[in-house]
Amino acid sequence: xxxxxxxxxxxxxxxxxxxxxxxxxxxxxxxxxxxxxxxxxxxxxxxxxxxxxxxxxxxxxxxxxxxxxxxxxxxxxxxxxxxxxxxxxxxxxxxxxxxxxxxxxxxxxxxxxxxxxxxxxxxxxx
Amino acid sequence: xxxxxxxxxxxxxxxxxxxxxxxxxxxxxxxxxxxxxxxxxxxxxxxxxxxxxxxxxxxxxxxxxxxxxxxxxxxxxxxxxxxxxxxxxxxxxxxxxxxxxxxxxxxxxxxxxxxxxxxxxxxxxxxxxxxxxxxxxxxxxxxxxxxxxxxxxxxxxxxxxxxxxxxxxxxxxxxxxxxxxxxxxxxxxxxxxxxxxxxxxxxxxxxxxxxxxxxxxxxxxxxx
Numbered sequence: 569x570x571x572x573x574x575x576x577x578x579x580x581x582x583x584x585x586x587x588x589x590x591x592x593x594x595x596x597x598x599x600x601x602x603x604x605x606x607x608x609x610x611x612x613x614x615x616x617x618x619x620x621x622x623x624x625x626x627x628x629x630x631x632x633x634x635x636x637x638x639x640x641x642x643x644x645x646x647x648x649x650x651x652x653x654x655x656x657x658x659x660x661x662x663x664x665x666x667x668x669x670x671x672x673x674x675x676x677x678x679x680x681x682x683x684x685x686x687x688x689x690x691x692x693x694x
Numbered sequence: 695x696x697x698x699x700x701x702x703x704x705x706x707x708x709x710x711x712x713x714x715x716x717x718x719x720x721x722x723x724x725x726x727x728x729x730x731x732x733x734x735x736x737x738x739x740x741x742x743x744x745x746x747x748x749x750x751x752x753x754x755x756x757x758x759x760x761x762x763x764x765x766x767x768x769x770x771x772x773x774x775x776x777x778x779x780x781x782x783x784x785x786x787x788x789x790x791x792x793x794x795x796x797x798x799x800x801x802x803x804x805x806x807x808x809x810x811x812x813x814x815x816x817x818x819x820x821x822x823x824x825x826x827x828x829x830x831x832x833x834x835x836x837x838x839x840x841x842x843x844x845x846x847x848x849x850x851x852x853x854x855x856x857x858x859x860x861x862x863x864x865x866x867x868x869x870x871x872x873x874x875x876x877x878x879x880x881x882x883x884x885x886x887x888x889x890x891x892x893x894x895x896x897x898x899x900x901x902x903x904x905x906x907x908x909x910x911x912x913x914x915x916x917x918x
Contacts, residue, residue: 660722660762660763662768673768674768677762677768677769680722680762681772684733684760689722689732689733689734689760690726691734692726692727692728692729692732692819693729693819693820
């Protein structure tokens with residue numbers, strides 16, 4: 569599913585995106601109470617038998633959240649797995665609701681930006 | 695979804711001729727799905743332009759970047775810094791995305807790299823067919839789900855015209871008459887009376903910039 573151009577991960581652009589958006593990522597991660605209310609607002613979660621991987625919180629915690637905690641040092645395989653979460657399991661409809669006001673779509677967008685910076689993106693002709 | 699097609703390379707080269715630093719900007723929305731302007735197509739255009747310029751012995755700095763959606767300001771912020779270092783931008787988004795980009799970066803020349811063709815359906819990978827022109831006056835309820843604006847050569851709301859010949863259109867024997875198809879389907883559904891319901895002419899809303907506000911959101915944007 570994913571485009572594989574670069575053989576290794578180039579951490580410089582990842583770190584740059586993480587640093588530019590540090591406050592937002594940190595705030596999002598610390599505010600998430602794992603209440604799972606966002607799940608009910610995600611049509612993909614509902615239409616995929618409530619698979620937990622479709623929960624908006626799961627998607628941002630396991631992509632941009634993990635990248636932030638690991639300071640961008642992730643393997644290519646890990647980044648490709650993140651690519652599946654942000655591209656295949658989210659359509660960025662921006663309808664996800666967080667009672668604490670976490671801007672989940674923009675955090676998922678950051679995950680997509682990092683994936684794109686490493687040549688990981690969705691291919692529609694495969 | 696919106697369907698687009700890459701412009702001829704020579705046309706694109708003509709746009710960027712006076713500039714040195716060019717940014718090709720892809721969109722992760724509809725144009726990615728129709729394989730016209732996503733990240734992959736940005737890479738392809740980048741290398742095709744580089745090769746053409748190489749043949750002409752011209753040197754330009756061509757970079758590529760893809761945002762999630764060019765039709766939404768929210769996804770354009772990340773571009774602000776990148777745009778400062780380029781002379782012009784080549785957008786691979788649909789017409790709406792290109793215009794929003796040009797509006798946000800009004801000091802930069804913004805050129806289209808694709809032609810926005812239609813709102814269409816996917817026949818297979820890489821092949822699409824027009825189904826809607828977003829006229830804003832949908833009559834599909836009376837036309838058995840066949841759009842006369844898109845499929846009739848004259849875009850007639852009330853048809854067929856005198857040019858129909860059997861099941862073919864007068865413009866070409868290869869073109870089916872949309873109103874014949876409408877007739878056949880309505881007849882099969884036993885509701886031929888719908889073809890006789892007069893549809894008033896379109897108000898040519900395409901001539902003005904239409905704004906869509908969904909029911910339930912009007913109070914946010916309009917004072918009572």
